[in-house]
Amino acid sequence: MRIGELSSRTGVSVRSLRYYEEQGILTSVRSAGGQRHYTEEHVDRVGFIRCLFAAGLSSRAVAELLPCADAPSDRTTGAALERMRNERDRLSDRIGELARARDRLDGLIAANEAYQSRTPSSRSRNSLRSTPPP
């Protein structure tokens, strides 16, 4: 398939697909006229890239992981394996950060909901408190 079809099937813009190739994380076979051609496998590859991108990995980081992703092989150096572990740990940390932020938001939401459910007459007095009284 050509780049337009890969784009519509993955939901990734043509521009981005070309960028991925430029960054060395997506390959293509060129036709005689220079047009890119892809196979079904590239659809999966793009999905994988998007997954890692969504997780906040940079194209450089993805480029370093892909040799291992394609197939475990002797080229999968210990260093690459360590990079994968590092990224995974970084992801875990990040998930923790997000969870903390979500908890803080939950606290705010609860406080505001509690406030709003009180009777109007009880409201006007304590508009400076950040938590409801016990």
Place this chain on the structure above:
Amino acid sequence: MRIGELSSRTGVSVRSLRYYEEQGILTSVRSAGGQRHYTEEHVDRVGFIRCLFAAGLSSRAVAELLPCADAPSDRTTGAALERMRNERDRLSDRIGELARARDRLDGLIAANEAYQSRTPSSRSRNSLRSTPPP
């Protein structure tokens, strides 16, 4: 305290603190000469901002949430409450994304570890497989 101290106490650069003020998410009281002065509360405020930033919220999003964060009050409109819920849900979705990516990384790591722990003689044959044989 002045901006330098707030910076060193929060670990946030002076430049960023000024930027936060410019974005309306951090306040300060100016001295006669125009210098910013802060109180202890601002230390917490900066921490809160950093938490939300770390979670991927934009300064605009933070600006919309802060009126509710300071204190539940009548200014906390239903719309603002809804925005908070939206952000929280967005965060939950994002956490899911990260978790998915982490699982994929874990799969890769496991596959590569399994590969590497095999005997050297069994390696050379299947370097094109993406999963170990059953």
Place this chain on the structure above:
DNA sequence: CTAGAACCTCACATCGGTGTCAGAGGCAAG
């Protein structure tokens, strides 16, 4: 063969948060 759709490369623009620099002014200790 021809028209039109799809594709090519190259280059510049965008966004948000931050770094950095220049030139000027505030403030406290000596």
Place this chain on the structure above:
DNA sequence: CTTGCCTCTGACACCGATGTGAGGTTCTAG
């Protein structure tokens, strides 16, 4: 008052992924 540190504003630069547009080429249907 001077010295030295801190702060002020304003401007420009950066990063990474993507958008956008120009100008030219390839492919495919009729």
